[in-house]
Amino acid sequence: MNIILMGCPGAGKGTQSAKLKDFFELKHISTGDVLRAEIASGSALGKEVKDLIAQGNLVPDGLMISILENIIKTADNGVILDGFPRTTAQAEALKGMLAALGKEISKVIMIDLPEEEVVKRLSSRRLCRECGKIAQSVTESVCGACGGELYTRADDTPQSVKHRLEVYRRDTLPVINYYENSGKFVKINGNQPVEKVFEDIKKSLEEVK
Numbered sequence: 001m002n003i004i005l006m007g008c009p010g011a012g013k014g015t016q017s018a019k020l021k022d023f024f025e026l027k028h029i030s031t032g033d034v035l036r037a038e039i040a041s042g043s044a045l046g047k048e049v050k051d052l053i054a055q056g057n058l059v060p061d062g063l064m065i066s067i068l069e070n071i072i073k074t075a076d077n078g079v080i081l082d083g084f085p086r087t088t089a090q091a092e093a094l095k096g097m098l099a100a101l102g103k104e105i106s107k108v109i110m111i112d113l114p115e116e117e118v119v120k121r122l123s124s125r126r127l128c129r130e131c132g133k134i135a136q137s138v139t140e141s142v143c144g145a146c147g148g149e150l151y152t153r154a155d156d157t158p159q160s161v162k163h164r165l166e167v168y169r170r171d172t173l174p175v176i177n178y179y180e181n182s183g184k185f186v187k188i189n190g191n192q193p194v195e196k197v198f199e200d201i202k203k204s205l206e207e208v209k
């Protein structure tokens with residue numbers, strides 16, 4: 001099963017991916033996490049993308065496609081793609097990549113959230129450096145799940161959030177149009193408790209092998 005999880009920044013893609021990964025035993029590929037790990041390690045790639053990400057811009061398609069190509073080969077049991085594709089060029093490349101591996105997309109799930117809610121969530125969230133869980137609080141400094149240190153993402157500043165939403169509307173909404181008539185597209189209401197969103201996603205996957 002190969003799932004694409006779409007939705008604007010803050011829609012809950014990371015949270016739902018983690019749950020789907022455990023439930024269906026899939027490989028979770030978050031391109032944002034891959035890039036943040038490169039930045040943290042101080043690699044040449046990390047240095048190249050650091051400013052782009054902090055400003056809320058997209059990393060160039062060519063670079064993202066080659067990163068994904070390397071990771072996707074290692075996923076035998078299927079993948080959850082979280083944060084890829086973000087442009088129609090990436091969507092086209094993904095189709096070719098999967099076809100070359102004899103695979104295809106099983107479902108494209110869009111988590112839908114009103115923009116006011118997105119801004120509220122992003123401006124009040126912190127992430128755990130250890131387990132990656134999101135804490136919807138700017139005052140807590142320790143993760144409630146594992147005790148790890150909480151931090152604010154460099155691109156969760158009001159200026160960067162505003163720009164990320166503009167980039168999403170400009171570059172990523174066309175990807176939704178690209179998949180909308182594929183017969184594999186489903187929209188889920190993300191403005192509900194996490195468990196209810198998860199139930200709705202699982203229901204949408206009932207007929208998918």
Ligand code: AMP
Binds near residue numbers: 090
């Ligand atoms: P995310 O964690 O998915 O919100 O991604 C954080 C940032 O990483 C994005 O704002 C982009 O700068 C970069 N990024 C992640 N995935 C992609 C992608 N598929 N294409 C281009 N840039 C990406």
